Amino acid sequence: MEHRDPGPDRPHIPVLIGPILAAVGPVTGHWLDGTFGAGGYTRALLDAGAATVTGVDRDPLALDMAAAWRADYGDRLRLVAGNFSELDQHAGQPLDGVVLDLGVSSMQLDQAARGFSFAKDGPLDMRMAQAGTSAADLVNTAAEQALADILYHYGEERASRRIARAIVAARETAPITTTLQLASIVAGCLPRPKPGQSHPATRSFQAIRIAVNTEFNELIEGLMAAERALKPGGMLAVVTFHSLEDRIVKRFFQNRAGRDAQTNRYAPERAEDAARFTLVTKGALAPDADEIAANPRARSSKLRVGQRTTAPAGPVDPEALGVPMLPDTHATRAKFKSAKPKPVHKGSR
Incomplete structure (x- = not known):
């Protein structure tokens, strides 16, 4: 989620970008921005030293709006229309980092015709894609x-x-x-x-x-896809904006860091329980007073960062992540528990 900046060249500034760059730095190699939006994170990563950034968004308008500046980065920037739940397929190769900025963007909120805002009259739409x-x-x-x-x-x-x-x-x-x-x-x-x-x-x-927008399914799939796509040592940074999202991300990192895997600390570690991430942020990072003053929409944002280990990717149990389940959708749990890791495709998409 991003806010407006008066500068003509940089109309949007991403939430918590300073803490993200501090937590994942130095920024090198191939990164993927799974929620491209107005491109704030992508531009910050490229400016910080990323060799290449793949920007993914399911909103076609977001990719169209990048036409005014994408040429500034040449072939260092790839744009892909798609969902971040399939980011490993969109990446085309193992990644050095992934950033996800969840929820609806300011760009979408500010356009009444998109139907996201209860403060502006518009058609009742809300479809990100x-x-x-x-x-x-x-x-x-x-x-x-x-x-x-x-x-x-x-x-x-x-x-x-x-x-x-x-x-x-x-x-x-x-x-x-x-x-x-x-x-x-x-x-x-x-x-x-x-x-x-x-x-x-x-x-x-x-x-x-x-x-x-089936956001919780997308989130679980996206976290699993990031686990599959990241190289050992690769970084995953996730920004959330409400308690349900943050609970899922928090428990994902705890689960994948092996925090709840071993009931007997003296027992040998089982291969399937090996930590797949180490926690870079021990808790959630929040915006400081200056950022909140500049962008009130950042008030509820939280950042969590993990670093990929060498352990193989694996399935995840949505129940363990506290994913809200509607009474008629409990079959979703079995889907994710039985999911098998997907290979990362080589070559470009």
């Missing part, structure tokens, strides 16, 4: 219980049943097609916020966006 099922499709067709489950599990919204009931009642009169329509319905179910509190629709919009 601009294809597939939209937020309007979900809100107008999902059963009341399914909506309540999404709001509760993906948004931690305690009033999920009340809000789902209100959505279903409203759509019986007319389809819900705009962001302000939905925000008004949600706000009508909750107390008026006190000064300094977030908008009442914040949690609901987060939950619906996560469902529309």
Whole structure:
């Protein structure tokens, strides 16, 4: 997630870029920016010494917007349209580093037509890839219980049943097609916020966006793909913006660092339990006061960094990572537990 900077050449500055560069430095070799966005992380990595950066984004607009400056870096920059859940395939070769900036970008929030913002009226869309099922499709067709489950599990919204009931009642009169329509319905179910509190629709919009873009599945797949793609000694830096994301990333690093693998510390280490990462940041790093003052959207961001070991990549159990599961999607757990490591393709994509 990035914020605007008045400089004409650098319209966006990535969140926590200083701590990232300090934690992973020196920056060398081939890096992959799995959430390219406005290109802030990619440009910072190239300027810091990366020989090559592969920028991946599923939003075609993000790649189009890079046309104004990508020539400045020549063949050091590769852009790929795709999901970071397949970043090992997009990389084409083993990587020296991966950076992931999760959630919705400022670029997407600032464009009302993308339908992410409850503060600006626009079509109820929320699709990062601009294809597939939209937020309007979900809100107008999902059963009341399914909506309540999404709001509760993906948004931690305690009033999920009340809000789902209100959505279903409203759509019986007319389809819900705009962001302000939905925000008004949600706000009508909750107390008026006190000064300094977030908008009442914040949690609901987060939950619906996560469902529309299958963000938790993408995150688990992306973390596993990074594990497969990174060279021994390679760095994985992940920036999160809400507690559910951070819990998954935190537990992934703990799990892959072997923190919860051995019940008997005197027993020989099993090959499948060998640490796949060492923790570079012992806890989450947060932005300092200066960064928050310059970019209020950075307030909730957290950074975690791990370094790849020589242990082979392996499957992951989403239950162990605290991944929110909807009642009808528990089969997802078996999918990830039985997943086999994929080879990193050689050569360019």
